[in-house]
Structures are given as structure tokens and as C-alpha cells.
Amino acid sequence: MPRITVSVDGVTYEEEVEPRLLLVHLLRDRLGKTGTPVGCDTGNCGACTVTLDGRSAKSCSVLAVQADGSEVVTVEGLARDGRWHPMQEAFHAEHALQCGYCTPGMIMAAIDLLRDDPDPSEEAVRRGLEGNLCRCTGYTNIVRAVRRAAAEMSRVPHERAPGAAEGREAAAS
Amino acid sequence: MTEQLDAGLVAGRIAESGQVSEPSAEREMGRARRRKEDARLVTGRTMWTDNIQLPGMLYVAFLRSPMAHARITGVDVSAARSLPGVVAAYSGRDLAEEQGSLPCAWPVTEDIVIPDHPPMAVDEVRYPGEAVACVVATDRYRAADALEAIAVDYEPLDPVLDMTEALAEGAPKVHEAGNRAFTWKFAGGDIDAAFRDAPVVIDRAYVQQRLIPTAMEPRAVVATTDGDGFTLYSATQIPHVLRVMLAMTTGIPEHKLRVVAPDVGGGFGSKLQVTAEEVLALLLARRLGRPVKWTESRSEGNLTVHHGRDQLQRIAVAADRDGRIRGVRVELLADMGAYLMLVTPGVPLLGAFMYNGIYKMDAYDFTCTGVFTTKMPTDAYRGAGRPEATFAIERAVDELAHELGMDPVEVRRRNWITREEFPYTTIAGLTYDSGDYEAATEKALAMFGYDGLRAEQADRRERHDPVQLGIGVSTYTEMCGLAPSRVLGSLSYGAGGWEHAAVRLLPTGKVEVVTGTSPHGQGHETAWSQIAADALGVPFEDVSVLHGDTSVAHRGMDTYGSRSLVVGGVAVLAACEKVKERARELAAHLMEASADDVEFDGGRFRVRGTDEGRTIQELALAAFAAHDLPGGFEPRLDAEATFDPDNFSFPHGTHLCAVEVDTETGRCAIRSYVAVDDVGSVVNPLIVEGQVHGGIAQGVGQALFEEAVHDADGNLVTTTMADYLIPSAADLPEFTTDRTETPATSNPLGVKGVGEAGTIASTPAVVNAIADALRPYGVRDVRMPCTPERIWRALAEAEVTVPAQSRAAVPSTSEIAPEGGAR
Ligand code: FES
Numbered sequence: 004m005p006r007i008t009v010s011v012d013g014v015t016y017e018e019e020v021e022p023r024l025l026l027v028h029l030l031r032d033r034l035g036k037t038g039t040p041v042g043c044d045t046g047n048c049g050a051c052t053v054t055l056d057g058r059s060a061k062s063c064s065v066l067a068v069q070a071d072g073s074e075v076v077t078v079e080g081l082a083r084d085g086r087w088h089p090m091q092e093a094f095h096a097e098h099a100l101q102c103g104y105c106t107p108g109m110i111m112a113a114i115d116l117l118r119d120d121p122d123p124s125e126e127a128v129r130r131g132l133e134g135n136l137c138r139c140t141g142y143t144n145i146v147r148a149v150r151r152a153a154a155e156m157s158r159v160p161h162e163r164a165p166g167a168a169e170g171r172e173a174a175a176s
Numbered sequence: 177m178t179e180q181l182d183a184g185l186v187a188g189r190i191a192e193s194g195q196v197s198e199p200s201a202e203r204e205m206g207r208a209r210r211r212k213e214d215a216r217l218v219t220g221r222t223m224w225t226d227n228i229q230l231p232g233m234l235y236v237a238f239l240r241s242p243m244a245h246a247r248i249t250g251v252d253v254s255a256a257r258s259l260p261g262v263v264a265a266y267s268g269r270d271l272a273e274e275q276g277s278l279p280c281a282w283p284v285t286e287d288i289v290i291p292d293h294p295p296m297a298v299d300e301v302r303y304p305g306e307a308v309a310c311v312v313a314t315d316r317y318r319a320a321d322a323l324e325a326i327a328v329d330y331e332p333l334d335p336v337l338d339m340t341e342a343l344a345e346g347a348p349k350v351h352e353a354g355n356r357a358f359t360w361k362f363a364g365g366d367i368d369a370a371f372r373d374a375p376v377v378i379d380r381a382y383v384q385q386r387l388i389p390t391a392m393e394p395r396a397v398v399a400t401t402d403g404d405g406f407t408l409y410s411a412t413q414i415p416h417v418l419r420v421m422l423a424m425t426t427g428i429p430e431h432k433l434r435v436v437a438p439d440v441g442g443g444f445g446s447k448l449q450v451t452a453e454e455v456l457a458l459l460l461a462r463r464l465g466r467p468v469k470w471t472e473s474r475s476e477g478n479l480t481v482h483h484g485r486d487q488l489q490r491i492a493v494a495a496d497r498d499g500r501i502r503g504v505r506v507e508l509l510a511d512m513g514a515y516l517m518l519v520t521p522g523v524p525l526l527g528a529f530m531y532n533g534i535y536k537m538d539a540y541d542f543t544c545t546g547v548f549t550t551k552m553p554t555d556a557y558r559g560a561g562r563p564e565a566t567f568a569i570e571r572a573v574d575e576l577a578h579e580l581g582m583d584p585v586e587v588r589r590r591n592w593i594t595r596e597e598f599p600y601t602t603i604a605g606l607t608y609d610s611g612d613y614e615a616a617t618e619k620a621l622a623m624f625g626y627d628g629l630r631a632e633q634a635d636r637r638e639r640h641d642p643v644q645l646g647i648g649v650s651t652y653t654e655m656c657g658l659a660p661s662r663v664l665g666s667l668s669y670g671a672g673g674w675e676h677a678a679v680r681l682l683p684t685g686k687v688e689v690v691t692g693t694s695p696h697g698q699g700h701e702t703a704w705s706q707i708a709a710d711a712l713g714v715p716f717e718d719v720s721v722l723h724g725d726t727s728v729a730h731r732g733m734d735t736y737g738s739r740s741l742v743v744g745g746v747a748v749l750a751a752c753e754k755v756k757e758r759a760r761e762l763a764a765h766l767m768e769a770s771a772d773d774v775e776f777d778g779g780r781f782r783v784r785g786t787d788e789g790r791t792i793q794e795l796a797l798a799a800f801a802a803h804d805l806p807g808g809f810e811p812r813l814d815a816e817a818t819f820d821p822d823n824f825s826f827p828h829g830t831h832l833c834a835v836e837v838d839t840e841t842g843r844c845a846i847r848s849y850v851a852v853d854d855v856g857s858v859v860n861p862l863i864v865e866g867q868v869h870g871g872i873a874q875g876v877g878q879a880l881f882e883e884a885v886h887d888a889d890g891n892l893v894t895t896t897m898a899d900y901l902i903p904s905a906a907d908l909p910e911f912t913t914d915r916t917e918t919p920a921t922s923n924p925l926g927v928k929g930v931g932e933a934g935t936i937a938s939t940p941a942v943v944n945a946i947a948d949a950l951r952p953y954g955v956r957d958v959r960m961p962c963t964p965e966r967i968w969r970a971l972a973e974a975e976v977t978v979p980a981q982s983r984a985a986v987p988s989t990s991e992i993a994p995e996g997g998a999r
């Protein structure tokens with residue numbers, strides 16, 4: 004079985020995996036990183052979204068072996084020194100979650116969205132999050148939350164954005 | 177005991193540790209508190225059922241029928257059994273002796289046909305996806321692999337797909353007893369008189385397409401036993417009901433069964449069920465003596481989570497020329513699917529009392545026939561019966577307005593119950609306790625800019641603009657807060673509708689609220705904290721809410737039917753009041769006053785006219801220390817309460833939708849959506865707004881996107897999220913919402929249900945808007961979901977030759993459903 008090395012939320016893991024093992028199952032079943040849920044089996048819902056080397060990826064659509072040598076950040080790895088990421092804060096403040104099942108993926112995708120467009124219009128947020136489905140909120144508050152986080156992050160950049168190089172050093176040290 | 181516990185000493189220590197928080201001066205009721213639940217949900221520290229790992233746990237996978245209807249002539253699991261990692265494999269026959277029959281708790285008529293419903297098919301499969309065998313293995317991949325080694329021989333039988341054909345003479349039968357499950361009738365007033373010589377009759381047929389609820393968390397079950405008792409973790413809305421039902425069906429004694437609903441990722445009625453997989457997981461844990469887990473894939477879920485809606489509606493409205501409604505007649509065919517599950521037959525009945533909507537009339541007549549087909553059973557889906565009813569009456573009233581050349585708001589005004597007329601007993605026999613349709617409608621019209629949009633619509637019509645504007649009106653009410661046990665009993669429902677709460681003051685003055693409701697996104701931890709904080713005068717932060725585990729919350733009726741606040745929240749209040757009475761007695765004793773002289777304010781009991789007082793926290797500690805209690809006073813400050821209201825809850829509101837329909841391509845986009853809802857007094861406006869947003873989105877989903885489609889052989893075509901389209905952020909506009917507040921008179925909080933309101937209101941608002949846009953083109957209706965293709969076809973088939981200059985070329989026709997187009 005292939006042996007892989009992958010960093011998840013700053014911790015380095017070495018694992019022997021079946022080649023067909025999905026990254027999301029590595030995270031959930033092997034590493035206990037159950038903060039990232041699974042909502043579908045066709046790559047449509049986005050519930051499983053993480054960042055892989057800094058860019059958002061649906062971890063149900065990536066094989067664990069493809070993540071070899073990569074750095075994965077999940078929703079569990081966003082807080083810094085016990086302080087939530089501004090996107091987490093904004094979701095809370097705007098009531099952008101109900102059951103919360105879509106939330107980890109939604110937050111990860113939204114953070115990636117702001118990397119490309121730090122000040123997105125409502126329209127841009129809606130288009131940018133098209134691949135993340137929520138059945139509870141009707142999205143109005145999610146859009147508000149993403150724009151709130153954008154405003155907050157332009158004011159105070161969140162130190163060490165997820166997937167930034169420091170994360171890797173921290174993991175190696 | 178070496179050190180005597182001194183109340184003052186302990187209080188001092190708590191104070192030093194900084195744990196005592198001041199109650200806030202602001203009342204919690206009506207306050208937009210951020211939710212307590214969010215902390216674990218935004219950080220991923222959740223406990224979804226699939227997260228649970230137990231030592232020695234095994235994984236279950238089900239082999240499912242690839243046919244809608246077939247006789248099973250052989251199942252061979254032996255090859256699967258010998259694969260590495262496989263611990264067991266069973267066919268339905270292997271489990272036949274012990275698996276029992278899945279329950280139906282709502283036998284709506286005396287002569288209803290309730291077929292035997294084995295959790296795993298034994299002789300015959302009756303819907304695609306029905307389980308026929310299972311594998312239990314050491315991991316989920318191996319379990320799935322081993323399914324391929326199971327051989328099943330089927331002898332195909334005719335599928336039964338169309339309800340009308342199913343009822344015809346000589347139709348293939350789903351069950352020996354035939355395809356009619358029941359016929360249920362209900363009437364008020366003289367319907368013949370209402371229709372006799374009626375100057376106007378609107379007679380319409382509508383299709384409530386089959387929907388797939390699609391909670392984002394797929395179902396999951398973990399079952400475990402210690403050899404004596406059993407624990408079942410399940411992604412369920414109903415841990416309490418489930419425990420009772422499983423005890424009845426599996427033979428596991430109720431006191432040996434604990435059911436836990438951990439974090440549950442949405443339900444919308446789909447997790448209001450006793451599922452085959454829950455029963456089978458328990459049986460497998462019992463057989464193997466090891467914990468087992470089953471988690472469904474989304475495609476498995478689309479097949480086998482119960483479906484929603486699926487009714488053929490015929491509604492006739494008789495009216496006078498001035499728009500006054502004389503009577504309404506409704507005939508329904510309701511697709512039960514292959515079996516009657518927990519409340520399958522009751523769902524259309526929940527709509528039976530709602531086809532009269534908010535309107536006064538002389539007569540009403542309702543008939544519903546439940547029909548078996550070879551499809552997944554239907555059951556509760558957000559609104560359950562009431563969205564269907566509201567759709568039919570609100571569509572028909574818009575048609576009436578058009579027929580009379582009247583504004584659709586004006587027709588409603590002429591018929592609705594006016595604010596002075598409450599409480600009002602409707603033709604369907606319900607007593608609406610309170611409401612103000614005028615106020616909600618006026619507010620909505622103003623926010624929407626109704627007159628301006630009408631002017632723009634006229635202008636676009638005039639100009640033959642290929643993009644037409646349509647305005648849809650929906651003024652709804654609904655009966656919810658499923659409660660009055662007496663009424664549920666009179667409708668033959670198998671259980672009551674009360675709710676239970678326990679409130680405990682802990683020695684340090686913190687509060688535990690134990691609720692029988694089972695939240696899965698509704699924010700009860702926050703809202704119940706607000707109710708308790710106000711009632712007890714303690715800080716919001718000092719309250720924690722326990723739920724969802726039958727060994728923690730002993731009694732409950734769980735969460736569905738917009739019942740949690742109006743029944744369960746009120747039970748919390750009632751329990752708090754009882755605690756306060758006990759605390760008052762203790763306070764009086766300690767202050768050597770009469771209880772009648774002790775008043776309570778802001779968390780403090782005070783002897784009237786003096787400064788002498790005790791905080792409720794001090795009293796909690798005094799009760800715990802038990803050094804100085806009134807005679808016979810048990811050393812605790814806690815209480816339980818069970819609330820069973822006398823009436824349902826009747827939220828109402830006015831939803832207005834503007835759509836732009838491209839008459840050349842059929843594309844339809846919602847331009848604006850305004851909702852003014854009246855859900856009575858509000859505990860937390862943030863949560864209420866969220867419920868309304870999400871509800872609207874689901875109703876829009878039915879109007880525009882969603883449909884469970886079967887092919888001619890009865891296979892479900894829409895098994896994935898790529899085929900069954902729930903709305904994405906890009907598909908929806910921002911919703912503009914506001915409220916009016918007419919307190920309910922049926923409960924002391926004045927609250928009304930909110931969970932289903934948005935879904936009930938929005939579907940007709942959207943479709944009325946589409947119909948409004950297309951009426952000049954001769955289109956009378958577009959079948960839901962109103963996809964661009966259906967709209968385009970409706971235009972193409974319409975009688976009126978269109979003012980439009982050019983009809984664009986035919987778009988590619990990947991026909992989704994066999995019977996698209998206008999009706
Ligand atoms: S689980 Fe749905 S996209 Fe990954």
C-alpha cells in the first residue's frame with residue numbers, strides 16, 4: 004500500500020493508504036478529523052471542502068494519495084490562538100448557519116473566494132459559492148456573512164491565512 | 177463529612193472564581209441573540225452520527241433493488257461472506273423471523289390497508305432501492321465491495337407508476353389488497369348549494385410533484401449493545417418517538433433501549449421516520465454482539481429517504497361576481513408509494529383543513545384517496561400537506577381574480593377573515609385564534625413596491641418586451657404546532673402532541689433545561705435559554721439546554737410540524753414557573769415571611785416593602801446545602817412540566833414575488849421577493865428570520881427546480897445531486913423579510929410556529945408570478961417545477977398567438993419528465 008505524508012491542520016501524518024481511499028475518508032475515519040463532513044457522492048454539495056495547499060478542494064473528489072506531500076487545512080485548523088477566523092466569526096454574527104452541516108465547507112470555500120476577490124459583490128459571492136449547497140438558510144445570511152468577513156479582513160488581515168507557508172513550518176517543527 | 181458545607185462559604189468561593197454573572201437588564205424575549213450552537217458548528221467540533229467510532233465497530237452496507245417491482249426468487253450471500261474483512265452477510269429471508277414490520281402510526285380510516293412492511297424485502301421488492309441483502313464488514317469500503325458478490329434473482333413484475341392508472345380496473349397490484357389505501361372525506365356546509373348557480377367557478381388541476389427532502393446530512397445509524405441494553409445513535413428528528421416505536425417493532429424492551437440524536441444536520445420531515453436501516457442496525461448489533469454503523473450515500477438517500485408531496489389535486493372554487501367565495505371543493509389523489517410509513521397517510525390530512533386558507537366561505541368539501549405505487553413511500557416533508565393545500569387555494573384565488581378582472585390582492589381582501597373577526601371558526605372547523613391579514617398585507621405591498629411593479633408590468637406588456645414581469649401573491653395561514661392530543665386522537669393519530677421540559681437549578685446557580693424537543697438546526701439551545709433566563713431572572717449564559725438523548729431527556733415528542741416552540745418552549749416556561757414557586761417557598765422560609773409577601777423580580781425574591789431578599793442562585797445553594805428548609809421541602813430546586821395546548825398555532829403572512837420571464841427562452845429569474853410573516857410574539861428574531869429564509873428557499877425549490885423523476889420502468893432517474901437540483905446561492909435572490917406581531921392567544925408566550933411557514937407560502941407566490949407573466953400569452957398554468965423548458969413549451973403550446981415578434985428557435989429538448997408543458 005502506498006505510504007503518504009500529509010500535513011493536516013499543522014500536524015504531519017504518515018499513513019499507509021489504499022490507492023482508492025478518498026481524502027475525506029482519510030481525514031474522517033483515519034485521522035479523526037471529523038469536522039469535515041460528507042454530503043454527497045458526486046462532488047456536488049461542497050460540504051467536504053478543505054484547502055489543499057492553500058486552494059479550496061472538495062476532499063471527496065481527491066484521493067488520499069493525491070494529497071501526498073501536501074498541506075491540508077480543515078475548518079478545525081482555522082482558529083489562531085483560540086481566536087476564530089473572521090469568516091467563522093461572520094457566520095456566527097450573521098446567523099449564516101442552522102444545522103451547520105454545510106458550514107465547514109461553506110466557510111472554507113468562502114475563504115478561498117476572498118483570496119481571489121477580497122471585496123466581492125453579492126452577485127460574486129452567490130456565483131462563487133455555487134458549488135456549496137445549503138438546505139437550511141436560503142443563502143441570504145451566508146452572503147451577508149461572507150461580505151461581512153471581507154470587510155473585516157480588509158480592516159485587519161487575519162494573520163497567517165490558512166495554507167500559508169508558516170503552517171507548514173509549524174507542522175514540521 | 178469532615179468539612180461542613182457552608183452556603184455562604186461556597187457562595188464566596190463561586191464569587192471569587194468569577195462564575196457569578198449578572199442577569200442582563202434587557203429582556204431576552206425578542207432579543208437577537210447569536211446562537212450558542214454555533215461554537216461547535218463553525219469550528220468542526222461536532223458530533224454527527226457518522227463521526228462516532230466505537231471499539232470493534234463494524235460497517236453495514238445494503239444491497240438494494242435495481243427494480244421497481246419484482247419477485248425475489250433467490251438471494252445468495254455465501255460468496256460475500258467469505259471475502260476478507262466480511263463478518264456477516266444476510267438476506268431478507270435470513271432476518272425474516274425477527275425483523276417485524278415497520279410501523280404506520282396514522283391509520284386514517286377504519287378500513288385503511290396497511291401492508292406488512294418488512295425492513296428488508298423477503299419475497300417481493302416494491303420500490304427501487306428497497307434493501308434485499310446486507311453485508312457487515314470491518315470497514316466501509318470492504319462492506320461496499322462485498323455487495324458485488326451477492327447474487328439476487330428477480331422475476332420482474334409490472335411497475336405501478338401512475339395513480340390514476342393504478343386505480344383503474346385490472347391494474348397491476350402493488351399489494352394483494354389492491355392499490356387503494358384509503359379514501360378520507362371531510363365536509364362543512366352545503367357544498368351543492370354553494371356551487372348551484374354559482375356565477376363563477378374556477379376548476380383547476382394541479383400536480384404536486386414528488387420531492388426529495390435532501391437534508392444536507394445523509395442518514396446515519398450506529399447501534400451497540402452491552403449484552404443487556406441497546407443504544408441507537410441516529411440522525412433522527414424523533415429520538416423519543418423512535419424509541420417507543422422500536423420497542424414495539426423489535427421486541428427490545430423500551431427500558432433497555434436508549435436512543436440518541438447527536439448533532440443532526442437538517443431533517444425537514446425526512447428524519448421523522450422509523451427507518452428500515454434503524455431497525456436492521458439494531459438487529460445486526462444484537463446478532464453480532466458488536467457495534468455497527470451505517471451511513472447512507474447521497475444516491476442511496478435519494479432512493480430511500482422517504483419522499484415528499486406527490487399529489488394530484490383538483491380544486492374547484494365557486495364564487496359570486498363580486499369575488500365573494502361561496503365554496504371550495506377538493507379532490508386529491510395522494511401517492512403513498514409502496515408502503516405506509518410512520519405518518520404517510522396522515523400527510524394529506526394535515527392539508528385537509530387548510531384548503532379554505534384565510535378565507536370565509538359557506539361550504540367546503542374534501543376527498544382524498546391514498547394510492548399505492550411502486551415508488552419510495554412518501555411522508556412528511558416541510559409543511560406536510562399544508563404547502564399542497566396553500567398552493568391549490570392560492571393559485572385558484574389568483575385565477576379567480578383574473579377571471580373577474582380584479583386585482584388578486586383585492587379578491588383576497590374581499591374574502592379574508594378581518595382582524596375584528598378573530599377568534600374565527602372556519603368552514604373546516606378550526607378556530608384561528610388571532611391574526612391580522614390586513615396589516616401583514618399592507619406592509620408587504622409597501623415593501624414590495626406593488627403599484628410600481630404593476631405599472632412596470634403594464635409597460636412591458638404594452639411594449640411586447642420579450643422579458644415579461646410577473647407578480648405573484650400568496651396570503652397564507654397554516655395549522656401547526658402539532659399538539660392538541662385530543663384533536664390528533666380524533667384524527668386517529670397514534671400518539672399525543674404534548675411536550676415536556678425539566679428545569680434544574682444547580683448548586684452554583686447555573687441552570688439546566690432538559691427539553692423533549694429534538695433540534696437539528698432550529699437553535700433550541702439558544703431560544704430555550706432565552707425563555708429560561710427571562711423566567712428565572714438568570715443570565716442567558718448560565719443556562720444550558722440538554723436534549724436528544726432518551727437517557728437525558730426522558731420524555732418528549734420531538735421536533736416537527738413547527739411544534740417545538742409553541743409546545744416545547746411553553747413547557748420550558750411552565751417548568752421555570754414551577755421552579756420559581758418552589759424557590760419562593762424557600763425564600764419565604766429563609767426570610768421568615770409569608771410566601772404571599774415575597775415578590776420576584778430580576779432573579780431576586782424580596783419581601784414586599786423591605787430590602788431583604790435572596791437571589792435565585794442563593795436559594796439554589798441553600799436548597800443544595802439543605803441546612804434550613806421548610807418542613808417537607810425536598811432539597812432541590814427543580815421541576816418538570818408537560819404542556820398540551822388546546823389549539824393549533826396559526827401563523828400567517830403575505831408573500832410577494834416578482835419574476836422576470838424571458839418569453840423567448842423560458843428562462844425565469846426571481847427579481848424580488850418580499851415576505852411579511854406574523855408568527856406571533858418572537859423569542860429570537862434572528863432565528864425566526866433564518867427559518868423564514870430557509871423555508872422560502874425550499875418552497876422556491878419546488879416551484880422552479882426540484883422533482884423526483886422516474887423512467888417508464890419505474891427507476892428513479894434523479895438519484896444524485898447533479899440530477900435532483902436543490903437551489904444554490906446563484907439560483908436565489910436576497911429575500912426581504914419583515915414581520916407583524918399578533919400574539920397567539922393559545923399559549924402564555926404568545927408565540928406561533930415558524931418552521932414551515934416560508935415553504936408553505938413561497939411555492940404559490942412564485943408560480944402565481946410566472947402565471948401572471950404569461951397570462952397575456954394564453955398560458956394558464958405551468959407544471960412544477962417551472963423549468964425554462966416547461967415555460968418555453970407552455971408558451972409554444974398556448975392558444976393565443978403571441979404579440980412577441982419572433983419566437984426563438986427550439987431549444988434542445990432533453991425532456992426531463994414524460995408529461996411536461998402546460999396543463
Ligand atoms: S461530499 Fe459533496 S462535494 Fe464532497
Ligand code: FES
Pocket residue numbers: 099100101102103104105106136137138139140392441442697
Ligand atoms: S446550515 Fe444546514 S445545510 Fe447549511
